[in-house]
Amino acid sequence: MGASQAEAWRELRAKSGAPANPFMEPEFTLAVGRVRAAARVAVLWEDGQPAGFFPYEQGPLGRGRAIGLGVSDCQGAVLRPGLHVDPRELLRACSLATWEFDNLEAGQQLFERDAEGFGSPVIDVGAGYAAYEELLRAQSPKFLRSTLAKERRLGRQVGDTRFVFDERDPAALRTLIAWKSAQYRRTGRRDRFAQRWISALVRRLHESRADGCSGVLSVLYAGRRPVAAHFGLRSRTVLSCWFPAYEPEFAKYSPGLVLHLRMAEAAAREGIGMLDLGRGDAEYKDALKTGELRVYEGATLRPGARAALYVLGREPVRRAQGFVRDRPQLAARARRTLIRAGRLRGGS
The missing domain is CATH 3.40.630.30 (Gcn5-related N-acetyltransferase (GNAT))
Structure with missing residues (x-):
């Protein structure tokens, strides 16, 4: 991604009206790209000008992830206000069957319908x-x-x-x-x-x-x-x-x-x-x-065998996590178990 495209990204981001979260700036994606070979950016064009940017990481079997998933605290696409994009067509253009996220920014209507919201x-x-x-x-x-x-x-x-x-x-x-x-x-x-x-x-x-x-x-x-x-x-x-x-x-x-x-x-x-x-x-x-603020966790899927494999492998884990999270006493017990396991691992 060249300097002109990075500047176009910043301009689109400034017009979005969203908080200026640094995880959504091109510098974060570029930094991830220097340490993660699977990092990619899809550029959406309109009348010869960049109209959107979609940062992601590409895994096997068409499995996509938010850029820096696991450490990035704000995720999503950077689009011109009012630009209409079909999320499944976007995934197809990126050769993705799925795109997984855990801190999707509020207002990302492109992906919110596939997600569960949380307070941040x-x-x-x-x-x-x-x-x-x-x-x-x-x-x-x-x-x-x-x-x-x-x-x-x-x-x-x-x-x-x-x-x-x-x-x-x-x-x-x-x-x-x-x-x-x-x-x-x-x-x-x-x-x-x-x-x-x-x-x-x-x-x-x-x-x-x-x-x-x-x-x-x-x-x-x-x-x-x-x-x-x-x-x-x-x-x-x-x-x-x-x-x-x-x-x-x-x-x-x-x-x-x-x-x-x-x-x-x-x-x-x-x-x-x-x-x-x-x-x-x-x-x-x-x-x-x-x-x-409101953030979202979930995955956008493009119908097909590879998406079905993702659902079979990931959804039981997500449901189990949600089951524990929605029951405070069970969640507290799980935290105590983690702490005991950590002490045993550390020999104390």
């Missing part, structure tokens, strides 16, 4: 950090008091706290990756950073300085020690939260929560209006959020 929490700091903190005082006064008190205690007992919104030191990124890998193992989940392409993608994006998709590593220090960190992607107006982690030694100070408050403060100062916390249940997201 966000923090709105468009009115400034002071207004956000005032909202927290009203809706979660105990949470805010406790977090700020722990921040002060961290400074007294460990060392003066210092926050860096955009840390460029590669050593800090290596520390975050090590923390996050340990967290995955500790909680019984698959270590994403054990996959080379994900590690390579994050390191590449950390070096990105594009307006629409720039990697941002935020670090909370106590004294000289990093105690919590987060790596995400930002555009001019949206910070997509991605990989947060902290040093377990300092867990009693809730450094991850302190980090997110300082991120919100710095983001507002930078002119960012929204922090997208990403889909997924977590207590800290419930405490911090001011609202939710």
